[in-house]
Amino acid sequence: MEARNEYRKGLWTVEEDRILMDHIRVHGKGKWNRIAKMTGLKRCGKSCRLRWINYLSPSVKRGDFSEEEEDLIIRLHNLIGNRWSLIAGRVPGRTDNQVKNHWNTHLSKKLGIKNKGKTKANASLPSLSRKLGKNPSVPMESNSEPPSDCTCETGGKTMVEDGSQSTFKFASTQEITEDNNCGSSLWFSNDDLNLLTPYLMEPLDGYSLDFVLDGL
DNA sequence: AACCGTCGCAACCGCCGAATT
DNA sequence: CAATTCGGCGGTTGCGACGGT
Numbered sequence: 001m002e003a004r005n006e007y008r009k010g011l012w013t014v015e016e017d018r019i020l021m022d023h024i025r026v027h028g029k030g031k032w033n034r035i036a037k038m039t040g041l042k043r044c045g046k047s048c049r050l051r052w053i054n055y056l057s058p059s060v061k062r063g064d065f066s067e068e069e070e071d072l073i074i075r076l077h078n079l080i081g082n083r084w085s086l087i088a089g090r091v092p093g094r095t096d097n098q099v100k101n102h103w104n105t106h107l108s109k110k111l112g113i114k115n116k117g118k119t120k121a122n123a124s125l126p127s128l129s130r131k132l133g134k135n136p137s138v139p140m141e142s143n144s145e146p147p148s149d150c151t152c153e154t155g156g157k158t159m160v161e162d163g164s165q166s167t168f169k170f171a172s173t174q175e176i177t178e179d180n181n182c183g184s185s186l187w188f189s190n191d192d193l194n195l196l197t198p199y200l201m202e203p204l205d206g207y208s209l210d211f212v213l214d215g216l
Numbered sequence: 217a218a219c220c221g222t223c224g225c226a227a228c229c230g231c232c233g234a235a236t237t
Numbered sequence: 238c239a240a241t242t243c244g245g246c247g248g249t250t251g252c253g254a255c256g257g258t
Contacts, residue, residue, distance in 0.1 A: 030244085033243065082247065083246090084246080096247080
């Protein structure tokens with residue numbers, strides 16, 4: 001079906017990166033599917049978007065994750081599960097892909113979460129599936145708009161180091177089920193969060209809750 | 217030095233909801 | 238209002254790098 005277009009796959013070359021960046025510099029982000037036509041780049045729109053978001057964007061931080069970042073990811077994951085984009089939105093400069101990869105390769109190991117090798121990924125949380133989004137009973141709050149693209153700034157808020165080394169005891173997250181509504185939407189309302197049991201909130205001690213939840 | 221298994225990360229896939237036509 | 242396109246998400250795969258034997 002797609003034989004006619006023959007988009008390239010695999011790793012991006014320096015030249016492809018340059019073409020994409022030039023295009024974005026001139027035309028801005030968006031309209032990803034038109035980039036191929038406009039630039040002659042043999043990459044589908046999705047691929048372009050991913051390349052920009054995960055690698056080329058100047059807001060993407062490279063390099064190792066700091067302890068603070070790991071700490072935050074662990075806490076947020078404990079709270080909301082595999083909602084990588086949501087978690088990434090709270091970790092300045094990190095993308096969902098980075099967070100997901102780091103979790104799967106480092107943190108899950110560090111925390112002793114079985115990953116069954118590389119296949120059939122973990123789903124440490126019964127995955128608050130997006131399919132639940134069809135639940136009509138979800139109260140969508142007016143303030144529950146999603147974080148904008150690359151909301152990486154922390155708004156001047158600082159994280160508090162609690163001084164403890166990374167020994168986290170995890171309460172079971174199994175309690176978060178469809179019944180809690182919180183899986184019904186990408187974004188939690190304040191009420192939704194109140195449904196979370198205290199022990200789920202506890203791992204966030206040391207952080208301003210506002211910092212964690214702001215924009216959710 | 218060569219082989220092999222594992223690891224880590226970039227990228228792809230399939231699905232879904234929102235936006236546009 | 239229906240159909241189509243677009244953008245975004247989480248899960249999964251592919252492959253190069255690396256380390257052990």
